[in-house]
Amino acid sequence: MNQDALPPGSLDAAIREMEAALGKDNVLTEAEGMADHGDPFAPPGEWYSPGAVLLPGSVEEVQALLRIANRHKTPIWTSSQGRNKGYGGGAPRVSGSFVVSLRRMNRVLEVDEENCMALVEPGVRFFDLYEHLRSTGSKLWMSVPDLGGGSVIGNALEHGVGYTPIGDHFGQHCGMEVVLANGDVLRTGMGGMSNPHNWLIYPHSAGPTPDGLFTQSNYGIVTKMGVSLFHAPEVYAPGWFMLDNEEHFGSFLEVLRPLMIDGTIPNQPMIINAVCAASAFGERKEWYTGEDSIPEEVLDKIAATPGFGRWVMRFALYGDAPVVAHNRAKIEKAFTAIPGGSVVFEEFDGRNLPEFDNPHHRVQAGIPSMALDQMTRWYGGEEGGHIGFSCAMPIAGKDGCAIRDLTRKVLNERGLDYSAAIIVGKRSMIHVALVVFDTKNERQTREAYAATKAMLEPAAKLGYGEYRSHLDFMDEVAALYDFNDNAQRRFAETIKDVLDPNGILSPGKQGIWPKAWREG
């Protein structure tokens, strides 16, 4: 529940200057226009919401609005598209702030076919980049998250992932342009040279590499970024692993770990439990209508549905036919040795893909869609919402079972279902408890938020840190990074105060508050 808000009228003086700088059409002050820039799943009442929305169209307009915000000391909360819906969407941590949406800055500035890179603006959605590649005849593949409506840059800056071999989106970026709070324009890496020949191919300059500072932070507004693409593979082989029991979930993760570290599985697999699998195809009421959490025997019924299981993993292989064949056989052998485990693969010509009906086949081939939005409709249909409770941990049976047991218990105690999607990387996995609820049901919505907060501390005790967080518990998450009396926050505040002395950029983002707010 939001307790930080600007008093009414705080923006009035600045709004007129913003209108002069950006044009009246690009300053939204009516509830209707702002609705798409808030938290889409918030419970009724006081919550995180913009005071006005600014839509700059260029770097110069970003600089202009920063000048005005500095003069008036009004906070501006920046999002690229504001589509990270499970974490608060485009809404500001401090209600009544300006929200800067970069949706109008949506140009694909360059596609470098030889080096498999693109240079994009923050308003470029995964859909936009995909359309650009296809319409310009590029042969390259890109990486997308489950939903293609978000910003390519915004996703990377929030440490979001995709599901191809280049799915670590921040790790795969090369080069940034950032407008600092004082309006200065910084280009990182070799974009720091007058001749930016190397900007998209070498990630450092001679000197410190600041790119990571601009992720999950409030230090600047990223206005350009270099994004990795990859060659269409000879063979694209999406696969499914199904596990029909809970008992061997831990041993499955033990089998998976070396296959990830060695690159036998080259993309970012996603492991989902029975509830999450069912939610991709329909609503809860098709399975159960009780108000308590879904019972074991119903889970067993879901798990017995062909293609489902107690746990299902989506993954894919990419490459030359003999390499894919070898890795496929290796994976089949390893996974079918797990009691209750089975594997299926399909294979496609990567240079000549069919139109896929299956949205998972699209996602892992880097083709954006919105089909998997269905998952958040488990409880409320069109009015369904979710919060992500998203912890990192090693790919290990012990850890997977511990977080499963912890989150399932807390959610079930509050009558909520345990829907899990585990995003697997090379050495770590992010266990996302998709805390789903019906936004029309205020009690359930509030339970969902409360349950999520209740899981933070027990997870942290086990060493499982949140990899990102909803607006509503950014402070709590930051507090749990408590080594040496919260040295990380102390360091972050030191940088904040010198880069943004007026504290205008996204105050409270990830628990980083400007000096005036810390003291006030």
Add this chain to the structure above:
Amino acid sequence: MNQDALPPGSLDAAIREMEAALGKDNVLTEAEGMADHGDPFAPPGEWYSPGAVLLPGSVEEVQALLRIANRHKTPIWTSSQGRNKGYGGGAPRVSGSFVVSLRRMNRVLEVDEENCMALVEPGVRFFDLYEHLRSTGSKLWMSVPDLGGGSVIGNALEHGVGYTPIGDHFGQHCGMEVVLANGDVLRTGMGGMSNPHNWLIYPHSAGPTPDGLFTQSNYGIVTKMGVSLFHAPEVYAPGWFMLDNEEHFGSFLEVLRPLMIDGTIPNQPMIINAVCAASAFGERKEWYTGEDSIPEEVLDKIAATPGFGRWVMRFALYGDAPVVAHNRAKIEKAFTAIPGGSVVFEEFDGRNLPEFDNPHHRVQAGIPSMALDQMTRWYGGEEGGHIGFSCAMPIAGKDGCAIRDLTRKVLNERGLDYSAAIIVGKRSMIHVALVVFDTKNERQTREAYAATKAMLEPAAKLGYGEYRSHLDFMDEVAALYDFNDNAQRRFAETIKDVLDPNGILSPGKQGIWPKAWREG
């Protein structure tokens, strides 16, 4: 030529306190003890040299020496081992500074066999980590640069590379501990939690990621880092590509690029020219004794030596036998289509390696050695020296030919040979002109430094930025990152001034000077 030096006696008052804090044995003030902490290849006369050397043995001692340096406002220049000899070794940018060497902090704190990671201190050399792995029965492989005497951490912080599939050492790190100028201890990523369970497996926390800030910078002293290791492959197949002519050097790079981006070649190949190849096996006088640069007909003679060529590339494949076999055939087909090109491979059981005579076989298997030190003995034998002139650029024929022609011309005009080692990454290559000279020959030594400086600006015009630089031209290199009136330097100075207000940490490192020095 160094013009920045502390006046004599500047350290006197602080030295006594340093002796009390670290013990007399760990404060070196005699020329003999300091000799190993300076620039090993400097010409005679005024040059970069320490005023005293400090050898802390723990984080607490690092904090203690920072307190003393802050009190006295005396600069301290930190190196881990000080073995980056082509860039000034352990010597300070400001002569007469304290040099802090972290050689005594040399513990391997952890090897995580399951997740293929190690946690090390900065004094751990590649040799030390290797010995630790072998003596503790670890089955894991590590990554090493050509010379194994340097610090694992120091190499990564300078954006150095190794020659295995995990050869991007900074890119492959996970987690850091840094002592800031004020003595505060920061742990990055999930090391920021009291329970550091995730420290070595997930690289971010919830909030900004500052790790890159501590590379090639003077913002803190890195005291721990997580380092990637990898599983021994079933097959280890080092290969050589030989090109017998200059004409097709460009087309070779065009063939190479997609093989790198696709990961067909998974390690970091090194491409060397005839002079560099010959220098690995003997001295120049075996081929030519003239004082001018080595003539074309002698280069042809070198190139005609079995195993050499006008250009030779070292690379290796790693993995399961069928995958290595497929990639090997693909590479053989691609490279032998280049006129004058030939390929040879050897194959070894990765789980049961023989003792290699060939140092290149060792390097690409992550086994440290010092054998390739020979390359710097081209002119002066035991007294030979070198400077690295090291530009990044795309893996492209146009770029490879342009930098070859530029550096060869400048060096040859000054009577110096063109010795090139090109380190190839996934999307970029670093062309290192190994500017070799006889340190006993003052004229030649000064020519080498002057030639290197003369190449900076023409290379920058083409967009080729230095990826690191010798002490003697850090300012010049920083100046060439000149987008938006040197926005990178402006940003770096802003961070410097707030993290290190007394300007004690490595003033001048990569052209970043503290406020007092900028104004003084």
